[in-house]
Amino acid sequence: MQEFVNLTLGGVITGSVYAAFALALVLIWRSTRIVNFAQGAMAALTTFIAIALIDAGQSYWVGLVVALLSGLVIGAVVERVVIRPVEGGPELNAVIVTLGLFIAIQALISVLFGVNQRAFVPPFSNIGFRIGDTTLGSLSPNTVYTLIAVLLVMVALIALFRFTRLGLAMRASAFGQEVARLLGVRVGRMLTLGWALAAVVGSLAGMLIAAETAFVAPTFMDSLIVFGFVAAVLGGLDSPIGAVVGGLVLGVALSYVRGYLGDTLVGLAALVILVVVLLVRPGGLFSTTQTRRA
Amino acid sequence: MTGISVAFGGVKALTDVSLTVEPGQVHGLIGPNGAGKTTMFNVACGLVRATEGRIVWRGQELRRLRPAQLAGLGIARTLQGVGLFPGLTVLENVMVGAHKHAKAGFFSALFAIPTADKDDARLRERAMGALTELDAEGYAARYPGSLPYPVQKRVALARALVSEPELLLLDEPASGLSEDEMHELGELIRLLSGRMSVLLVEHHMDLVMRVCDQITVLDSGRQIAAGTPQQVQNDPAVTEAYLGDAVDDTTDVSELAGTDGGTHRG
Numbered sequence: 299m300q301e302f303v304n305l306t307l308g309g310v311i312t313g314s315v316y317a318a319f320a321l322a323l324v325l326i327w328r329s330t331r332i333v334n335f336a337q338g339a340m341a342a343l344t345t346f347i348a349i350a351l352i353d354a355g356q357s358y359w360v361g362l363v364v365a366l367l368s369g370l371v372i373g374a375v376v377e378r379v380v381i382r383p384v385e386g387g388p389e390l391n392a393v394i395v396t397l398g399l400f401i402a403i404q405a406l407i408s409v410l411f412g413v414n415q416r417a418f419v420p421p422f423s424n425i426g427f428r429i430g431d432t433t434l435g436s437l438s439p440n441t442v443y444t445l446i447a448v449l450l451v452m453v454a455l456i457a458l459f460r461f462t463r464l465g466l467a468m469r470a471s472a473f474g475q476e477v478a479r480l481l482g483v484r485v486g487r488m489l490t491l492g493w494a495l496a497a498v499v500g501s502l503a504g505m506l507i508a509a510e511t512a513f514v515a516p517t518f519m520d521s522l523i524v525f526g527f528v529a530a531v532l533g534g535l536d537s538p539i540g541a542v543v544g545g546l547v548l549g550v551a552l553s554y555v556r557g558y559l560g561d562t563l564v565g566l567a568a569l570v571i572l573v574v575v576l577l578v579r580p581g582g583l584f585s586t587t588q589t590r591r592a
Numbered sequence: 593m594t595g596i597s598v599a600f601g602g603v604k605a606l607t608d609v610s611l612t613v614e615p616g617q618v619h620g621l622i623g624p625n626g627a628g629k630t631t632m633f634n635v636a637c638g639l640v641r642a643t644e645g646r647i648v649w650r651g652q653e654l655r656r657l658r659p660a661q662l663a664g665l666g667i668a669r670t671l672q673g674v675g676l677f678p679g680l681t682v683l684e685n686v687m688v689g690a691h692k693h694a695k696a697g698f699f700s701a702l703f704a705i706p707t708a709d710k711d712d713a714r715l716r717e718r719a720m721g722a723l724t725e726l727d728a729e730g731y732a733a734r735y736p737g738s739l740p741y742p743v744q745k746r747v748a749l750a751r752a753l754v755s756e757p758e759l760l761l762l763d764e765p766a767s768g769l770s771e772d773e774m775h776e777l778g779e780l781i782r783l784l785s786g787r788m789s790v791l792l793v794e795h796h797m798d799l800v801m802r803v804c805d806q807i808t809v810l811d812s813g814r815q816i817a818a819g820t821p822q823q824v825q826n827d828p829a830v831t832e833a834y835l836g837d838a839v840d841d842t843t844d845v846s847e848l849a850g851t852d853g854g855t856h857r858g
Contacts, residue, residue: 470680482663
């Protein structure tokens with residue numbers, strides 16, 4: 299029983315990071331119909347920037363803020379410079395471009411920061427809380443911080459999209475670029491902002507994962523892009539809520555696989571889930587008919 | 593708009609067409625299918641660039657403007673069909689139309705600074721006002737996909753009106769409407785013309801003849817007539833264009849000729 303509780307809690311926590319990462323993918327998919335395979339590498343880059351600062355004596359929080367801000371800038375620059383020319387073109391072009399970007403950024407990290415693993419000191423203790431005699435291994439001050447950070451970002455994003463004029467303009471651009479343009483919405487600017495915001499969320503996911511694994515290599519986000527993508531597809535790629543639920547479901551499912559079946563099967567299990575979802579509900583668990591038509 | 597010509601590759605879609613929409617007037621743009629009405633319309637709102645000619649709005653040359661800037665100049669348009677955003681509620685759809693009226697800048701809106709909040713509230717109010725004016729306020733929280741077509745059209749019109757444009761471009765607003773609804777639409781357009789100029793592209797002659805102050809007739813990309821509804825109706829070139837091109841469309845012909853179409857053919 300204790301193991302089950304631990305695995306479930308651990309699953310919810312890693313799942314929340316998958317959810318954040320999936321959300322970043324969905325943000326970009328909704329506005330530009332591009333799956334950003336470079337998302338993980340971009341997040342790894344900002345995490346390494348933070349590590350460089352922390353190693354130079356700055357606090358974790360300075361590192362976090364700089365990581366998020368550099369994510370914002372990198373996201374915007376990538377959209378303007380690399381993605382804009384392939385937007386609205388054949389889908390394969392955009393896929394190849396983001397894959398190329400993924401490899402290029404990963405190489406850039408190795409050039410700038412070396413290929414070795416770096417230690418990453420989490421902002422809070424990773425030692426589990428004790429209740430009476432039992433230790434909740436997966437519930438530590440650090441994982442609570444992870445949960446809170448992901449929740450805050452989600453609430454902020456929902457508030458932005460639901461309640462602000464800017465969010466409205468971004469949603470309008472996602473649903474009909476041409477019409478939005480006629481109504482005076484600066485669509486190009488909204489797309490740039492969408493990529494920038496997605497990169498911020500991705501950067502946060504990178505920082506949170508790094509704090510959990512304690513060691514990071516330039517490739518440390520590679521598995522997260524797979525899990526984030528599976529979570530996003532699980533939710534339907536078009537639905538932010540779907541991405542969040544998909545992330546949590548995937549996190550818990552993989553946690554059970556890890557605990558009961560073994561660590562080595564986790565990657566395989568993620569792919570099995572992806573294949574099953576694509577076979578049974580190709581539009582994802584949360585897709586609406588209308589987005590499926592689009 | 594003077595001397596407008598548009599060529600797509602080697603095909604001339606418009607040749608030397610000129611029209612002027614006077615302030616506070618309703619200007620109709622008519623012609624048989626394929627005459628170039630929609631092309632002319634798209635030139636006016638910046639979607640299609642004219643190969644020749646000048647578009648002047650309040651003394652300003654418009655040819656090099658992009659569609660997004662047009663909205664800022666007080667020009668709004670509706671689309672053939674409806675063109676509402678499917679994932680936004682009716683109210684939100686209209687709010688996007690009022691977008692350019694919001695005062696808060698990009699960054700204060702991003703960080704939800706109080707002025708931006710007040711702005712959002714005002715935006716919401718304006719959008720609601722526009723919906724009320726078109727009797728669609730009851731649908732504010734619904735999604736467009738779930739509404740009947742005529743209601744969607746009213747919402748689309750509200751979205752164009754909410755920006756309080758000085759020039760409203762209407763692209764076939766009556767398509768898909770019943771006789772009664774078309775009548776209501778006519779009344780509404782007349783009402784609006786007190787507040788703004790209207791350029792109306794439409795093939796329901798009945799509606800055009802009733803609401804327009806001035807009419808320009810196109811045929812095969814050329815301007816074949818222009819003037820008041822009476823002048824246009826009595827223009828032999830117009831009758832010929834319609835009789836030659838649309839014999840099967842008897843209502844149009846009879847309305848246009850202002851008499852029973854049968855006498856012309858019989």
